[in-house]
Amino acid sequence: AQRVTQPEKLLSVFKGAPVELKCNYSYSGSPELFWYVQYSRQRLQLLLRHISRESIKGFTADLNKGETSFHLKKPFAQEEDSAMYYCALKRYKAAGNKLTFGGGTRVLVKP
Amino acid sequence: KAGVTQTPRYLIKTRGQQVTLSCSPISGHRSVSWYQQTPGQGLQFLFEYFSETQRNKGNFPGRFSGRQFSNSRSEMNVSTLELGDSALYLCASSSAGTGGETQYFGPGTRLLVL
Numbered sequence: 001a002q003r004v005t006q007p008e009k010l011l012s013v014f015k016g017a018p019v020e021l022k023c024n025y026s027y028s029g030s031p032e033l034f035w036y037v038q039y040s041r042q043r044l045q046l047l048l049r050h051i052s053r054e055s056i057k058g059f060t061a062d063l064n065k066g067e068t069s070f071h072l073k074k075p076f077a078q079e080e081d082s083a084m085y086y087c088a089l090k091r092y093k094a095a096g097n098k099l100t101f102g103g104g105t106r107v108l109v110k111p
Numbered sequence: 112k113a114g115v116t117q118t119p120r121y122l123i124k125t126r127g128q129q130v131t132l133s134c135s136p137i138s139g140h141r142s143v144s145w146y147q148q149t150p151g152q153g154l155q156f157l158f159e160y161f162s163e164t165q166r167n168k169g170n171f172p173g174r175f176s177g178r179q180f181s182n183s184r185s186e187m188n189v190s191t192l193e194l195g196d197s198a199l200y201l202c203a204s205s206s207a208g209t210g211g212e213t214q215y216f217g218p219g220t221r222l223l224v225l
Contacts (some may be wrong), residue, residue, distance in 0.1 A: 099144075
């Protein structure tokens with residue numbers, strides 16, 4: 001069975017401070033990891049995926065297979081980063097879109 | 112392109128009834144997935160349809176079923192509703208579901224079971 005854990009339900013930071021959202025997973029096979037974001041009154045949308053190794057809106061995430069983690073980081077948080085963030089996993093190169101989501105972390109960036 | 116649409120947006124039913132929710136994917140998308148979101152269990156995968164065939168299935172009882180039509184529109188049905196079925200039901204579409212492409216989520220249908 002696969003499982004995704006986001007230990008922080010709420011993360012409150014000041015504007016300009018670094019922010020790190022933790023994501024740990026358990027999965028016996030090769031995983032593909034994602035971060036999804038939901039801004040207030042908007043739909044759930046993909047933020048980034050580990051295979052792309054890209055930086056979106058200043059966010060980066062590195063897959064650490066040894067620690068089974070995929071933490072999301074941003075060096076300088078902005079007020080517009082306030083949102084709900086979900087880490088998700090699927091079997092790497094698997095056909096289909098069966099995603100396992102973590103419980104989510106709410107980020108509040110204070111001015 | 113128009114985004115994923117879901118109808119109805121809100122629904123109130125009573126225990127024992129059945130309900131059908133609809134999802135229209137982005138034009139050209141052939142994969143549609145359904146998720147249930149509740150405060151207690153979070154986001155859970157229900158099932159995925161691709162080219163009118165169920166390709167993946169989550170761990171939900173048989174009361175939850177779905178189908179996909181030739182135009183890729185999908186419906187999910189919940190029979191004999193229980194109070195615990197109250198949730199936000201999200202659908203997501205992607206072009207082929209072969210892995211790697213982005214899933215686009217709809218706004219959800221909020222179901223309240225009384």
